[in-house]
Amino acid sequence: MITFDTLFTKDRIYISNKTNQKDIFMEVYQDLLKQNCVTKDFLRNLCERERNYPTGIDLAPIDPSLPNIAIPHTESQFVKTSGIVPIKLNHPIYFYNMIHPKEELPVSFLFMILNQDGQEQTSLLASIMDFINSCDKDELTAFFQMKDSEDLFNFLKNNFKGVIAND
Amino acid sequence: MIKILAACGAGVNSSHQIKSALENEMKKRGYQVSVDTTMIKDINQDKLEHYDIFTQIANSNLGFEINIPVVDAGPILYRIPTMAEPVYQELEDTIKKLGKK
Numbered sequence: 001m002i003t004f005d006t007l008f009t010k011d012r013i014y015i016s017n018k019t020n021q022k023d024i025f026m027e028v029y030q031d032l033l034k035q036n037c038v039t040k041d042f043l044r045n046l047c048e049r050e051r052n053y054p055t056g057i058d059l060a061p062i063d064p065s066l067p068n069i070a071i072p073h074t075e076s077q078f079v080k081t082s083g084i085v086p087i088k089l090n091h092p093i094y095f096y097n098m099i100h101p102k103e104e105l106p107v108s109f110l111f112m113i114l115n116q117d118g119q120e121q122t123s124l125l126a127s128i129m130d131f132i133n134s135c136d137k138d139e140l141t142a143f144f145q146m147k148d149s150e151d152l153f154n155f156l157k158n159n160f161k162g163v164i165a166n167d
Numbered sequence: 168m169i170k171i172l173a174a175c176g177a178g179v180n181s182s183h184q185i186k187s188a189l190e191n192e193m194k195k196r197g198y199q200v201s202v203d204t205t206m207i208k209d210i211n212q213d214k215l216e217h218y219d220i221f222t223q224i225a226n227s228n229l230g231f232e233i234n235i236p237v238v239d240a241g242p243i244l245y246r247i248p249t250m251a252e253p254v255y256q257e258l259e260d261t262i263k264k265l266g267k268k
Contacts, residue, residue, distance in 0.1 A: 053176025053207065053224075061250060075177045075206070098181075099241035101225045115179050123187075125180045129246040165246050 002127050002162040007083045011035060013149040014087045021093055022047065025072070028087055028112065037081045037114060038074075045074040056095030056105040063137045067108035067144050070095040071125060076115055084124060085112035086152055088144070109144050123163045130164040131156075169193075169267050171202045172218040173240065174227065178206035181224050185240045189222065192255050198262055219265055220258070236261045 012035070018024045029043040049055075050072055059066040087110035097103040111128045132140065143155045171189060175181035182204035193200040205214070207227050212234075215221060221233055222240040238258050242250040 049176050053227075055176075057244075061245060062247065071180070073177055073180060076179055097225075099225050099239075099244070113180055115177075123184070125184050125244065126246060129244065133246060 002123055004157055004160045004162070007124070007127070008086070008153065008156055008160070009083070010149075010153050012037070012083065012085050013152050014085070015090065015147070015149055015152075016087055017090050019091045019093065021050065021095070024087065024089065024093065024110075025050075028085065032085070032114075037079065037083070039078050039080065042074055042078040045078045046072055049074055050095070054096030054098055054101050056097045056107055058097055058099075058103075058105055059132065062132060063140075065141060066132075066137065067092065068095075068105045069109045069111060069128075069132075070105075070107045071098075071111050071113055071128065073113035073115060076117060079114040079116050081114055082116045082124070083114045084128065085114060086110070086156065087112060088146065088149075088152060126165075127160070127163050130162070131160050134161065134164055135159050168199045168201055169220065169262055169265065170218045171200060171220045171222055172210070172215065173202050173204050173222045174207045174210055175204075175224050176207060178204055178209070181244060185222055185224070185243055188243045188251065189240070189255075189258065192251075193258065193262070196255075196259055198259070200262075219267060220261055222258070236265070 016024050032038045055072050056070045059068050089108050092106040092108045094104045095107045097105050113124050146152050173182040173185040186202040186204050189202050220236050222238045224241045240254050243254050
């Protein structure tokens with residue numbers, strides 16, 4: 001069952017001042033490792049995956065005023081829990097577009113997916129997209145600009161509803 | 168039964184999303200569809216021989232020629248009906264061309 005409480009914790013929300021993908025991944029990885037959420041090989045796999053199969057998502061089709069996001073993740077064997085890790089980027093960085101991998105997108109927010117049991121918990125990505133699709137667009141724009149992790153957490157708590165739409 | 172292979176980088180998340188969406192929608196349209204998911208790096212020619220259609224998130228270079236129809240299913244991930252519709256339509260057209268039930 002996908003609910004806010006099972007996927008998000010206050011200790012796993014980040015606001016990064018780093019200016020490149022590698023440094024952001026390193027910063028978050030080191031803390032996730034400390035929290036015993038990922039294995040030592042997580043970072044290497046995360047970087048390799050992002051290079052070969054990028055995860056940037058262009059939000060313009062949803063609303064052209066929204067910044068873009070990315071959903072970095074690894075294979076299940078490198079994580080020890082299931083959840084979604086919000087990472088606000090104070091400096092937008094470029095990710096390649098998941099659907100059009102030759103296109104680069106400036107990305108301002110990451111929803112890193114930790115998916116421990118790939119076969120069973122398949123809807124984490126769907127729950128992120130349903131969150132974005134269901135939010136009021138002005139409120140969502142404000143969310144993406146929040147500077148405080150407590151504010152990010154509370155907005156998610158109030159607006160993240162799990163999987164809403166049927167396929 | 169139409170057998171489809173859905174692939175993405177990690178073999179979780181995206182490909183499962185595609186599987187669930189395609190199976191539901193094609194059932195509604197009256198087709199019997201079974202979708203397996205895999206990591207892109209685990210695909211080889213032998214594996215593809217067991218499937219009628221290959222669906223991918225983005226254009227993937229597998230390093231060999233794909234001999235079955237390929238449908239790009241990435242837009243489904245947005246979970247917006249108007250974006251998913253062209254993918255469903257292309258898949259339905261592809262199934263019709265195969266002439267299988």
